[in-house]
């Protein structure tokens with residue numbers, strides 16, 4: 001899905017009408033199939049940007065175009081169709097605690113089912129094999145029939161990502177997918193996500209706290225600060241100096257989340273799919 005933002009302003013949902021802008025004069029162009037990481041200190045507007053792209057937050061001014069469509073001038077039916085082409089994974093996935101994993105995953109398919117079939121799916125999940133395969137990519141195949149409340153925070157986060165595999169969306173918007181994962185799991189999860197996005201040719205936009213992951217796994221990295229674009233660079237051009245500038249006065253976030261940029265401390269991430277776990 002092709003994305004164009006021009007001079008876009010947006011406010012957080014909870015902010016007053018005259019409150020500060022979460023995104024300010026943002027212009028951006030993303031081509032179909034591109035992979036982008038969005039980094040920046042807390043409060044920079046990363047989540048707000050994903051929400052605007054997911055058409056969950058209406059910009060206060062400026063232009064948003066998704067494959068040539070302005071979501072906010074569409075009819076409700078057209079907007080629903082557009083939304084069915086977008087997958088948004090919030091940082092904490094909204095998984096019903098008493099539901100089984102297979103049912104929670106199948107919910108990504110509900111837009112393809114009739115209302116009756118959706119209800120039936122709660123009792124007799126229809127997409128067990130597909131759910132199993134999506135889980136395997138995140139090393140969670142054996143959790144298929146467990147209840148969500150039996151899982152750890154990290155497992156739930158990975159199930160939130162596996163949901164992307166169940167959807168037929170052309171744009172994946174993923175908010176801080178690694179926040180509950182240890183380095184090894186982070187490595188596997190991001191590799192699985194990137195690999196599948198590549199295979200399907202979907203456009204992938206991921207916000208990340210881990211700047212090393214952004215630099216190693218995403219060809220293009222965007223730095224946001226105070227709602228504004230600070231840089232938009234190919235990964236090789238994201239220097240330590242650019243990061244220090246982006247995180248000035250927030251150095252603790254840079255250090256805590258990515259290590260102090262010493263090579264021996266940074267994650268060693270696969271450049272290929274070597275770490276993606278296959279179904280057995």
Ligand SMILES: Nc1ncnc2c1ncn2[C@@H]1O[C@H](COP(=O)(O)OP(=O)(O)O)[C@@H](O)[C@H]1O
Pocket residue numbers: 011012014015020021022040041042043044045046047048049
């Ligand atoms: N609960 C809130 N109420 C009002 N404004 C908020 C709230 N949360 C965030 N904001 C505003 O939105 C801005 C961007 O927040 P957000 O998009 O969540 O940033 P990030 O994801 O980069 O941490 C914040 O700097 C703040 O101005």
Ligand SMILES: [Mg+2]
Pocket residue numbers: 046047048
């Ligand atoms: Mg956020």
